[in-house]
Amino acid sequence: MDVSILLFDNFETLDAFGPVEILGKIDTYTLKYYSLDSGIVVSAQNTKVLTERIDMIPPKSILVIPGGKGTRELVNSQEFINKLKVAAMKSSFCLTICTGSALLAKTGLLDGIRTTSNKKAFDWVKSVNENVHWIRKARWVVDGKFYTSSGVSAGMDMTLGFIRDQCSEKVALDISNHIEYVWNSDSSYDLFV
């Protein structure tokens, strides 16, 4: 199974690398990093990450879309949104973290889909596409192939939930124990609303 992490300048570092840490623990998953133009992208915390071009994302992969301040500009890039839509349509699963759901919402693929996002930016995210079924209080939300999480750290809880759904509760717990992480395993338990 391919895991395709889609990055862009000013992505939020932990949005991407929390889920990456967990997905990387599944031996049968192969992780690769992509961006619109390929080459180096720089996170909001100055991490310079080497990526491949978005068109290279293989079909049927698990697509991971972080948020971050870079999303504010990126929702207005028709080229990026068009290519994200293609990548999301051909994916097996889409996992968004924080304001990553604003990018996916802009493609129209979340219209009518139950979706959550970062608390601090919720009103902005909602304004990007009012046709999405936005849910404010949730650690994460699952609707079909779409997994969307609240802010930053919530992405880790969601990804462990995804692993539970794909593998088993035991596998998810083994990973959380291995990385000494206290997993909030209840998607509806949200302390930050």
Add this chain to the structure above:
Amino acid sequence: MDVSILLFDNFETLDAFGPVEILGKIDTYTLKYYSLDSGIVVSAQNTKVLTERIDMIPPKSILVIPGGKGTRELVNSQEFINKLKVAAMKSSFCLTICTGSALLAKTGLLDGIRTTSNKKAFDWVKSVNENVHWIRKARWVVDGKFYTSSGVSAGMDMTLGFIRDQCSEKVALDISNHIEYVWNSDSSYDLFV
């Protein structure tokens, strides 16, 4: 204040990027990434990160040292350990995560210093240098300028503790709320021992 994150092939992704997420929230901190030879280093989760040469680490910085399976080989690289010792000696603070403490222990700078590490690898880490005052049960340990954490996610709790010490409890709590992270703020509270 400079924050210098020292990377190497097969570092554990979240060991580095959990603390990075938190340190990056302090406006006066400038984050840069280093490695022995500069250029691209690849994490255990296939993240390709661009780095500068270790000799470029500025004096008086906050040095962050992740762990990961790459440490098993790296403790035997005299060139790396010598340069790490120089970087650590000229740093204001050293933060290690997981088996990053094995690397720092190998320099001799932790001799007699209260130190912790990853649970799964504890016996190996201890064997690297028996002169260190190893503490098995701790989320993290502070001794002088040395902050050492348990496995992976513990690095985030430690880094928030570091921010509490450097700034205030309020600043640490504001950051943990902002990233929707449930902070284990008690360094002695360790569920994973």
